[in-house]
Every structure is written in structure tokens, then in C-alpha cells.
Amino acid sequence: MRKDAAVADGRPQRARHRGAPSRSGPFQQGEPDEELVRALYREHAGPLLAYVLRLVAGDRQRAEDVVQETLIRAWKNAGQLNRATGSVRPWLVTVARRIVIDNHRSRQARPQEVDPSPLEVLPAEDEIDKALWLMTLSDALDDLTPAHREVLVETYFKGRTVNEAAEALGIPSGTVRSRVFYALRSMKLALEERGVTA
Numbered sequence: 001m002r003k004d005a006a007v008a009d010g011r012p013q014r015a016r017h018r019g020a021p022s023r024s025g026p027f028q029q030g031e032p033d034e035e036l037v038r039a040l041y042r043e044h045a046g047p048l049l050a051y052v053l054r055l056v057a058g059d060r061q062r063a064e065d066v067v068q069e070t071l072i073r074a075w076k077n078a079g080q081l082n083r084a085t086g087s088v089r090p091w092l093v094t095v096a097r098r099i100v101i102d103n104h105r106s107r108q109a110r111p112q113e114v115d116p117s118p119l120e121v122l123p124a125e126d127e128i129d130k131a132l133w134l135m136t137l138s139d140a141l142d143d144l145t146p147a148h149r150e151v152l153v154e155t156y157f158k159g160r161t162v163n164e165a166a167e168a169l170g171i172p173s174g175t176v177r178s179r180v181f182y183a184l185r186s187m188k189l190a191l192e193e194r195g196v197t198a
Contacts, residue, residue, distance in 0.1 A: 037075045044088070051096065087193075140187055140190035151180050152180065154168055
């Protein structure tokens with residue numbers, strides 16, 4: 001069985017190599033094998049696919065290709081992941097986002113259209129990065145509680161002061177300050193889960 005076939009086929013199969021991951025975790029010392037890919041697939045493929053689907057405007061085939069390429073890169077970099085502490089999901093999300101950006105840029109470098117008029121409507125590179133950032137930000141905002149989301153929208157996105165936000169939301173200004181503090185902490189964690197570090 002090819003190593004990448006385990007990504008496409010999530011059915012459990014017997015590992016053929018020694019060095020199969022132990023129950024203590026998928027990144028044990030030794031040569032990585034099919035079991036590592038299956039462990040990564042089981043734990044991360046679903047959330048990663050949902051994230052990538054947003055980046056590729058719902059194109060499931062492209063999203064599945066990106067997820068498969070991401071998991072193969074994780075398998076190839078198992079030594080690096082073994083040394084990492086904490087979840088590997090931020091690393092996977094970063095790799096997936098870079099694959100999407102690289103694929104988009106390579107398509108822009110050699111457009112298939114013969115007529116130049118469709119090229120005029122293609123967004124510039126800055127707009128693609130901005131669009132991906134806004135999609136990631138919007139996705140992270142969805143992880144927040146409604147109360148935290150609304151204070152961030154009022155203060156950061158609408159540019160209101162704490163007092164103006166308090167008046168608009170009908171809550172005390174001290175509550176707005178407190179919610180903004182905790183909302184920013186939650187937002188930072190949500191963005192880190194998506195591979196965004198500041």
C-alpha cells in the first residue's frame with residue numbers, strides 16, 4: 001500500500017513497518033509509517049477539510065487535494081512534529097493555507113484564458129491575501145460567544161468607544177471592557193488554532 005493511499009482511504013489497516021505509533025501518541029521516535037498518517041487523518045482531517053473548504057470557495061475536490069497534500073507533508077516532517085509541543089493542528093492549518101495560496105499563485109502565473117478580458121477581473125495578490133485573512137478572521141469570530149463577538153464588532157470593527165458600545169448594546173461600560181478583554185483572549189486562541197500567530 002502506498003503511503004499516501006492511507007490518506008484517501010481512512011479504513012484501519014495493519015501497519016507494515018516497525019515504529020508504528022504507540023498509544024501514547026502518534027509521534028514516537030523511529031521511522032514514521034502508515035499508522036502516523038492514519039492517526040493524523042483521524043484526528044485532523046475533518047476540521048482541516050472544513051477550514052480549507054472556506055479557503056477554496058467550497059470546491060470539495062480542491063479542498064480534499066489540499067488536505068491530502070497537507071497530511072503527506074506532515075508525514076514527511078514527522079521528526080519536526082515529534083519535537084513540537086502541544087497540538088499539531090496550527091502547523092497543519094498553516095501548511096494548508098500556504099498550499100492554497102501557492103496553488104492560486106501558480107494558476108495566476110500561467111492563466112489558461114486566451115482572452116485577456118477575464119484577467120482584468122482577477123484580484124491582485126494583495127486582495128487574495130486580504131480575502132484569506134478576512135475569511136480566517138470571520139471563521140475565528142464564529143468560535144466566540146455571541147456576547148464576546150458583539151463587543152468586538154462594536155469596538156474594533158465599528159470603531160466605537162467603550163461608552164458608545166455600551167450605549168449601543170444597552171450594557172454598562174465596565175461590562176464592555178471586561179467582555180472585550182476576554183473576547184480578545186478567546187480570539188487570539190481561535191486564530192492560533194487556525195495557524196495565525198502574531
